[in-house]
Amino acid sequence: MKxxxxxxxLFFISSSTTAQRLTKNQAxxxxxxxxxxxxxxxxxxxxxxxxDYYFQWEKPLVSMIDSxxxxxxxxxxxxxKQNEYIEAFAQYCSIYSYSLCHKFEKYYKFKPTGTFxxxxxxxxxxxxxKDSIFKTDDEKLAFLAGAYxxxxxTTDTAYCIxxxxxxxxxxxxxxxxxxxxxxxTYKRINNIPTQILVYFHPTAKVETYLQKFMYLNKRIQxxxxxxxxxxxxxxxxxxxxxxxx
Numbered sequence: 001m002k003x004x005x006x007x008x009x010l011f012f013i014s015s016s017t018t019a020q021r022l023t024k025n026q027a028x029x030x031x032x033x034x035x036x037x038x039x040x041x042x043x044x045x046x047x048x049x050x051x052d053y054y055f056q057w058e059k060p061l062v063s064m065i066d067s068x069x070x071x072x073x074x075x076x077x078x079x080x081k082q083n084e085y086i087e088a089f090a091q092y093c094s095i096y097s098y099s100l101c102h103k104f105e106k107y108y109k110f111k112p113t114g115t116f117x118x119x120x121x122x123x124x125x126x127x128x129x130k131d132s133i134f135k136t137d138d139e140k141l142a143f144l145a146g147a148y149x150x151x152x153x154t155t156d157t158a159y160c161i162x163x164x165x166x167x168x169x170x171x172x173x174x175x176x177x178x179x180x181x182x183x184x185t186y187k188r189i190n191n192i193p194t195q196i197l198v199y200f201h202p203t204a205k206v207e208t209y210l211q212k213f214m215y216l217n218k219r220i221q222x223x224x225x226x227x228x229x230x231x232x233x234x235x236x237x238x239x240x241x242x243x244x245x
Contacts, residue, residue, distance in 0.1 A: 033146020
């Protein structure tokens, strides 16, 4: 099938070499690790076949996923759609694909949110990762690498995975890290939104695997910093102009 791209102006980094180094099974668990988990795997009947959404600074990740799908699932098609978001972060994109949604939703158990039902009778759902989804260490490590690549945060003293309102992913990462004998701490900060974090010191085995994707995490963090700083500077300049009037 032909892949349709609706973002002609995006300049993604080339990730095909890394994608080719992953086995098909590893690649699938890497993508699973990257999937959003704020309030769970959210299914909205008004956005059918939306696989996931990405902020501007996550363009390198979208490029990586594109390469993985191209290498491992050449018959799967998807669309990248640019959308409007809040003024401060004017653009983000979503991946739409029935095939990708169908492939990855097997890893989740879904429950209705109980907050809204559409006139057609369709309900909103959220998904939690199932308990028994890993068979090998490679699958677990690939999942951790995907989670860290997207949600990893640099600190002075430890690695950190951080997802606001995470319902199952951060906890699953914590359990896997403990299984690999890493020193890890699970932390919940009850502000709005609730912050879910796991700080950890990886064993040599885990760190070696994570290092393969550290460039991707750094690229995402660097681009996020530039965009957030640009927005901060923009609004600071507006405030200064107002005060000087």
